[in-house]
Amino acid sequence: MPNMNRRTLLAGAAATGALAASAYVAAEDKISVDHDMSGKSVLITGCSTGFGRLAAEKFARQGAKVFATMRNLPRAEADELRVLALNEKLDLQVIEIDVTSDSQVESGVQQALAATGGTLDVLINNAGTSYGGPIEIQDMEATQHLFDVNVFGPHRMARAVLPAMRKAKSGLIINVTSQLGRVIVPAYAQYSPTKFALEAMSEQLAYELVPHGIDVNIIEPGGYPTMIWKNSNENSLALLERAEEKHTAGYQALIAQLGGRTGGGSTDPMDVPNAMAEIIAMPAGTRPLRREVHPGAKPQMAINKVSSEVQVGWLGGSPYGPWIKAVHNS
Template identity: 70%
Template sequence: MGVARQFDRSQSMPNLDRRSLLAGAAATTAFAATATVAQTDKLIAQQDFTGKSVLITGCSSGFGRLAAEHLARKGAKVFATMRNLPRPEADELLDLIVSDNLDIHIIEIDVNDDEQVLRGVAEAERLAGGAIDVLVNNAGISVAGPIEIQDMEATQAIFDTNVYGPHRMARAVLPKMRAAKRGQIFNVTSQLGRVMLPGFGQYSPTKFALEAMSEQLAYELVPHGIDVTIIQPGGYPTKIWENSQKLTLGLLERADDHHTGGYTDMIAQLRARDGGETDPMDVPRAIAEIMAMPPGTRPLRRPVHPGPKPQVAINEVSAKTQVAWLGQSPYGPWIKSVHGV
C-alpha cells in the first residue's frame, strides 16, 4: 500500500498567497500559449496524482463510482465509500480493482451515521499514512414533489444526507488536514443549488444550504491552506434519478389527497422526468482538472454541464457582492483570497 504524501504548503511555498499564485498561473498560461503543446494536453499531463489520497462518498454509482475509477487510473490512492455493505456494487468495483490493479479501497460509510463516518475516515487515514489529501462529498439524494407534500420523513432524510452528511465528513477529515496545513474539499451541489425548478421538493433547499456552508468553509480554511471547491452539475443520467423516483413514489404513497390534490399536472410531469443524454464523466474530469491546479488557485465554484448554466450569473454577482461587502473588513484577506482578488 502506498503512503499519502506528506506536504506542508506553508514550508514549500513561503510568502505566497492566492494573488501571487494567480499571477504566476497567469504568466504560465501566457507562456503556454506560445508553446506547441495545447493547453488542454498540458492540463491532462499534469494529472498525475501518485501519492495523493482521495476519499469519495457515494461510490456505489454515478459521479462517485466514476470518480473513484478515474482518479485511481491517474495514480491516486482512492477510498471509495458506500453504505450498506456488502452489496453487488462493491463486488463489481472489487473485481475491477483486482483485474486492473487499481489502488482503490472500499470502506463502508453511511454519511448519516456519525459512528460510521468517524470510523471510516479513521481507517482511510490509517491506510493513507496521515491526513486525507482530498475529500469529495458526492453522496446525495433527491425526493421530488411540491414542498407541500414533503412530509417530515422525506425532509429529514434529504437534509441529513445532502447537508449534514457533508458536514459530518468535513468535521471528520479537517483536524488532520489542518495539522498538515494542506488539503482540498469538493462538495457536489447542483445548478439547482442556485436556481430553482418547481416540483423538486427540498432538493434545491438542501443544495442551497450546501452551497452556503461550502463558501463559508472556504473562507474559514484559508489560514489553514485548505481549498474548497463547489461542483455544480446540471442534469445527468446517473442513478440518483432512479433512486429519486423510488423515494418520490414512496412519498406519494404516504401522502393524501388533502395535499396532493392541487398538483396533479406537476406530479404527472415528475413521473416522466429523466437525466437526459449528457456524459456523467464530465464531473470526474472537472474534479481531476481542479485537483491538478496549484494550491490557492482553485476556483470556489465550477459549473459542469454541456448545456445552459443558469447559475453562472448568480455565481458572478455573489462573488462581487461578497468582496464589495467584506473586502475591506477584518475578513477581507480571506474573502479576497477565495475569490482571487
C-alpha cells in the same frame, strides 16, 4: 487548465454569459482528462454508481490512492470495484460509510487515515439523494432524509477529515451541489433547499479554512444520466403513497410528472470526474470556489459572478477581507 485561477474563471463567466443559456458547447466545457494523480489520497462518498463510481475508477487509474465509500455493505457494487482494483492493480480500497451515520463516518475516515499514515489530500462529498413534488407534499420524513444526506452528510465528513487536514496545513474539500443549488425549478421538492444550504456551508468553510491552507471547491453539475433520476422517482412515488389528499389536492399537474422523470439526455457523466481532476491538479490557493459543469445551459454562472462581487464588495475591507479575497482571488 493552464494558468487558471479564481479571477480568470470569474472573468470567463462574464465573457461567456450569452452562451450559458444555449446548448452550445463552449471552450470551457471541453474538459481535459489527463492528470497525473500519483501520490494523492482521495476519499469519495457515494461510489456505488454515478459520478462517485466514475471518479473512483478514474482517479485510481491516474495513480491516486482512492478510498471509495458507499453504504449498505456487502453489495455487488463494492465487489465489482474490488475486482477491478485487483485486475488492474489499482490502489483502491472500498470502505463502508453511510453519510447519515455519525459512527460510520468517524470509523470510515479513521480507517482511511490509518492507511495513509494520518493524512488525506482530498475529500469529495458526492453522496446525495433527491425527491420530487411540491413543497407542501414533502412530509418530515422526506425532508429530514434529504437534509441528512445532502447537508448533514457533507458536514459530518468535513468534521471528520478537518483535524488531520489542519494538522498538515493542506487539503481540498470538493462538495458536489447542482445547478439547482443556485437556481430553482418548481416541484423538485426540498432538493434545491438542501443544495442551496450546501453551497452556503461550502463557501463559509472556504473562508474559514484559508488560514489553514485548505481549499474548498463547489462542483455544480447540470443534468446527467445517472441513477439519481431512478432513485428520485422511487423516493417520490413512495412519498405519494403516504401523502394526504388535503396536501396533494392542489397540485395535480405537478404530481402527474412524478415517477417518470429522466434527465441528462446524451450528456457524458465523465464531465464531472474530469472537472474534479482539473480542480485537484491546480496549485493550492488558485482553485475556483465554484465550477459549473455541463455542456449546455449553465444559468447559475451569472449568479455566481454577482455573488462573488457582492462578497468582496461587502467584506473585502473588513477584518475578514484577506480570507474573502483569497477565496475569490480578488
